[in-house]
Amino acid sequence: ELGITTPKGYDVSFHYNPEMERHHFGQTHPMKPWRLTLTKGLVTAYGMHYTMKNYTARAATYDELTSFHTSDYVDFLATVAPQPTPLDLDGTNSDLKFNLGGSDCPLFEGLYNYCSLSGGASLDAARKLCTKQSDIAIAWGGGLHHAKRSEASGFCYVNDIVIAILQLLRVHKRVLYIDIDVHHGDGVEEAFFSTDRVMTVSFHKYDPMNFFPGTGALEDNGPKSEHNPGAHHAINVPLNDGITDEQYKWLFENVISRCVEKFKPEAIVLQCGADSLAGDRLGKFNLLVQGHGSCVEYCKGLGLPMIIVGGGGYTPKNVARAWAYETAIATNNQSNVAATAEIPLHTPYRKNFEYDSVLLPSIEQILGDARQNRNTQKRLQEIIQHVTEQLRFVSA
Numbered sequence: 001e002l003g004i005t006t007p008k009g010y011d012v013s014f015h016y017n018p019e020m021e022r023h024h025f026g027q028t029h030p031m032k033p034w035r036l037t038l039t040k041g042l043v044t045a046y047g048m049h050y051t052m053k054n055y056t057a058r059a060a061t062y063d064e065l066t067s068f069h070t071s072d073y074v075d076f077l078a079t080v081a082p083q084p085t086p087l088d089l090d091g092t093n094s095d096l097k098f099n100l101g102g103s104d105c106p107l108f109e110g111l112y113n114y115c116s117l118s119g120g121a122s123l124d125a126a127r128k129l130c131t132k133q134s135d136i137a138i139a140w141g142g143g144l145h146h147a148k149r150s151e152a153s154g155f156c157y158v159n160d161i162v163i164a165i166l167q168l169l170r171v172h173k174r175v176l177y178i179d180i181d182v183h184h185g186d187g188v189e190e191a192f193f194s195t196d197r198v199m200t201v202s203f204h205k206y207d208p209m210n211f212f213p214g215t216g217a218l219e220d221n222g223p224k225s226e227h228n229p230g231a232h233h234a235i236n237v238p239l240n241d242g243i244t245d246e247q248y249k250w251l252f253e254n255v256i257s258r259c260v261e262k263f264k265p266e267a268i269v270l271q272c273g274a275d276s277l278a279g280d281r282l283g284k285f286n287l288l289v290q291g292h293g294s295c296v297e298y299c300k301g302l303g304l305p306m307i308i309v310g311g312g313g314y315t316p317k318n319v320a321r322a323w324a325y326e327t328a329i330a331t332n333n334q335s336n337v338a339a340t341a342e343i344p345l346h347t348p349y350r351k352n353f354e355y356d357s358v359l360l361p362s363i364e365q366i367l368g369d370a371r372q373n374r375n376t377q378k379r380l381q382e383i384i385q386h387v388t389e390q391l392r393f394v395s396a
């Protein structure tokens, strides 16, 4: 299989359930669970499945879902009847129960099953870390970072990440959560606002009036009230459109190295939302698969147990490229995959890959012309300065 070798050193597990792709948010909705099938197809075509343990993810149980969510909310998710998506174009439908049934979080057929499968995959991944059966556990069906304890938000109903971190905390003293989705990881941040055992770091586009969800300013580092141990443990890296691989990699490594040094995590959860890639339907960054993947590479190099989850990503072929490449990084197959950069001919759905079917398209191939970069080096320096100041309050 294209010179794919069995890597030594790391035990990697892959948690996936093909049932997830059978769920549809609706014709015009950007979230396409089918991107998971495309990813799995690419991973398999490169032969990477031989170099990791493959598990069919199970559905999370009611008790597992209520480890974070309220039973009122989970009961409603479990019993509510599917509804056709209403035309709620301005998003002002405020009479929704638990924020369900609007155009962002429609009540589609099989919703509870979809949520349980996403939660189950991330939870299985967490358990493999807890028992030390995996060093890196991958669950591309997870990463749904906006869901709140008792509310759906931004295409997310069940917060698989929070549920997985709660599991990790049974065994690991401190968990570092890193979020490279183009949106702010608000649900995870809020869930751990009052503990110093979880540090959350989100990189995102920030434009409070015009870009969802509008939170995640540089200065928001967790409530500082009443001796809150969680104060200073929320790190936010707000960015503008057009950021490039070079800047992002530089910023990521600068910020994460400082967080690791001060916080000394025992495990990492990395949310790899692929809507931060160039050419995404919702995101407007200039990141290539290489730049996005360099974050996975850097985290792997820290040598800590790690869960990798998915998240956003609205141009399915680019999502599959990135997540397959990142699976290759985790399994040490990166150079093999890059050397056979042409997507294998026997890839199922190969016709879906444009740009001459390369795995690592250039910015010109994706966009024609790169978007204007609205991030100055001066601003990036300010961000690092502020993060460094916050981290003075943090110790292991």
Ligand code: V1S
Pocket: 028, 029, 030, 088, 089, 090, 091, 092, 103, 104, 143, 144, 145, 146, 154, 155, 156, 181, 183, 184, 211, 212, 273, 275, 282, 311, 312, 313
């Ligand atoms: N940006 C954006 C966007 N686009 C949509 C959307 C478009 C077409 C549809 F048929 C349905 C929804 N919604 C939004 C955002 C939510 C983004 C969620 C990102 C999720 C993640 O990638 O971080 C993790 C999986 N919602 C809004 O901007 C809210 C509205 C304010 C405007 C759009 N309308 C459709 C809903 C209300």
Ligand code: CA
Pocket: 179, 180, 181, 182, 183, 184, 185, 202, 203, 204
């Ligand atoms: Ca983010």
Ligand code: ZN
Pocket: 181, 182, 183, 273, 275, 311, 312, 313
């Ligand atoms: Zn997103």
